[in-house]
Amino acid sequence: xxxxxxxxxxxxxxxxxxxxxxxxxxxxxxxxxxxxxxxxxxxxxxxxxxxxxxxxxxxxxxxxxxxxxxxxxxxxxxxxxxxxxxxxxxxxxxxxxxxxxxxxxxxxxxxxxxxxxxxxxxxxxxxxxxxxxxxxxxxxxxxxxx
Amino acid sequence: xxxxxxxxxxxxxxxxxxxxxxxxxxxxxxxxxxxxxxxxxxxxxxxxxxxxxxxxxxxxxxxxxxxxxxxxxxxxxxxxxxxxxxxxxxxxxxxxxxxxxxxxxxxxxxxxxxxxxxxxxxxxxxxxxxxxxxxxxxxxxxxxxx
DNA sequence: TCTATTTAGTTAACATGTTAACTGTATTTC
DNA sequence: GAAATACAGTTAACATGTTAACTAAATAGA
Numbered sequence: 001x002x003x004x005x006x007x008x009x010x011x012x013x014x015x016x017x018x019x020x021x022x023x024x025x026x027x028x029x030x031x032x033x034x035x036x037x038x039x040x041x042x043x044x045x046x047x048x049x050x051x052x053x054x055x056x057x058x059x060x061x062x063x064x065x066x067x068x069x070x071x072x073x074x075x076x077x078x079x080x081x082x083x084x085x086x087x088x089x090x091x092x093x094x095x096x097x098x099x100x101x102x103x104x105x106x107x108x109x110x111x112x113x114x115x116x117x118x119x120x121x122x123x124x125x126x127x128x129x130x131x132x133x134x135x136x137x138x139x140x141x142x143x144x145x146x
Numbered sequence: 147x148x149x150x151x152x153x154x155x156x157x158x159x160x161x162x163x164x165x166x167x168x169x170x171x172x173x174x175x176x177x178x179x180x181x182x183x184x185x186x187x188x189x190x191x192x193x194x195x196x197x198x199x200x201x202x203x204x205x206x207x208x209x210x211x212x213x214x215x216x217x218x219x220x221x222x223x224x225x226x227x228x229x230x231x232x233x234x235x236x237x238x239x240x241x242x243x244x245x246x247x248x249x250x251x252x253x254x255x256x257x258x259x260x261x262x263x264x265x266x267x268x269x270x271x272x273x274x275x276x277x278x279x280x281x282x283x284x285x286x287x288x289x290x291x292x
Numbered sequence: 293t294c295t296a297t298t299t300a301g302t303t304a305a306c307a308t309g310t311t312a313a314c315t316g317t318a319t320t321t322c
Numbered sequence: 323g324a325a326a327t328a329c330a331g332t333t334a335a336c337a338t339g340t341t342a343a344c345t346a347a348a349t350a351g352a
Contacts, residue, residue: 007260007261007264008260008313009195009199009256009260009263009264009267010267011199012192012195012196012211012212013211014197014283015195016208016267016270016279016282016283017170017173017174017177017188017192018192018212018213019282019283019286020166020170020173020289020290021170021213022213022286022287022290023166023286023287023289023290024163024166024167024170025213026289026290027166027289028163028164031163031339035180036341041225041308041340042163042309043307043308046158046163046164049155049158049161050158052204053157054156054158058330058331059330060329060330060331065158065159066164067164067167067171067273068308068309069308069310069311070330070331070332071308071309071310071311071331071332071333071334072307072308072309072310073331074307074331074332074333074349075307075308075332076307079307085271085278091207094317094318094329094330095317095318095330096316096317096318096329096330096331097154097317097329097330097331098330098331101160105293110155114153114154115153115156116180117155118155119154121155121156122161124162124289127289128285128288128289132285132288133162135281136162136165136282136285136286137162137165138163139204139274139278139281139282139285140168140229140241140282141165141168141169142273142274142278143168143169143172143173143270143274144168144169144172178310182311187310187337187338189337189338204300204301205300205301206299206300206301213342214338214339215338215339215341216300216301216302217302217303217304217338217339217340217341218337218338218339218340219301220301220302220303221302221337221338222337222338225337235316240299240300240347240348240349241300241346241347241348242299242300242301242346243299243300243301243347244300244301267334293350293352294351294352295350295351295352296349296350296351296352297334297348297349297350298346298347298349298350299341299346299348299349300345300346300347300348301344301345301346301347302343302344302345303343303344303345304341304342304343304344305340305342305343306339306340306341306343307338307339307340308338308339308340309336309337309338309339310335310336310337310338311333311334311335311336311337312333312335313332313333313334313335313341314331314332314333314334315330315331315332315333316325316329316330316332317328317330317331317350318324318327318328318329318330319326319327319328319329320326320327320328321323321324321325321327322323322324322325322326322328
């Protein structure tokens, strides 16, 4: 005889965390596959995209815009600097800060993959339809607040 | 003078991958915080939840249901077995397979956190509203197809 | 049945995620 | 203006993510 008063957790199949994980996996897979030929990771791609779009910025801002934690960015930036994809220079106004910028080699990686990245991005938009796609983005952003 | 024919990537601020990452981060944070006191990770929590809900199963099914890659599950299961949260036994029908089951100690971790997990889950549902919440889950699942 | 192939799971190697401790620099406060 | 505090970034330690190579067991085919 069950205990009707005892609350139970919702089925894992309908769990929001798991749905988010699966969606992320599925969206990222073709991007990772595309980038493999250039030997860069999806995280490095995000860093390049942010720097290319918004210009040089300090490491904390870059981490925030790239959706990376600062310790991860530290390692990623070291690797990218070693490969000549970005530069780092100390900010003379505040020597705790460093300014990170994309190099020509880094921009070239962006240029090389822009066309295919657009196609991949479009495929997801088309799968859901324009309206649903925008709804999805809006709902995801609502999860971010506070 | 800009080159109007050249396509450019969409703004990273509106990028689906980044929105998914941020949403996942935000949804997971309170769950991780809750689990920290028991010393288990969100991945271990998912494994326990799946085993508790669906019963013993082989490792591949468990990985799929828990949204983990098999190599990750191998490591996680080793740690959980060492802590006495799960058991593993070879399937005599097919000795390549192993059956994983939750232990009483594992179930106790579920029971300890069920109430608060429900509250956390509800908070996200309330933030979006029932209808939007269900829409979000449905749209995320649409990203998984094929 | 004997080999080739497939399948379940593990191991390895490297990158990132996550939290905490730590370093150096800038700010605040008394 | 010296000590306490806050801030930007790094390092450390451990767990997971990701791909590829590998092992052992099952199955398919000739």
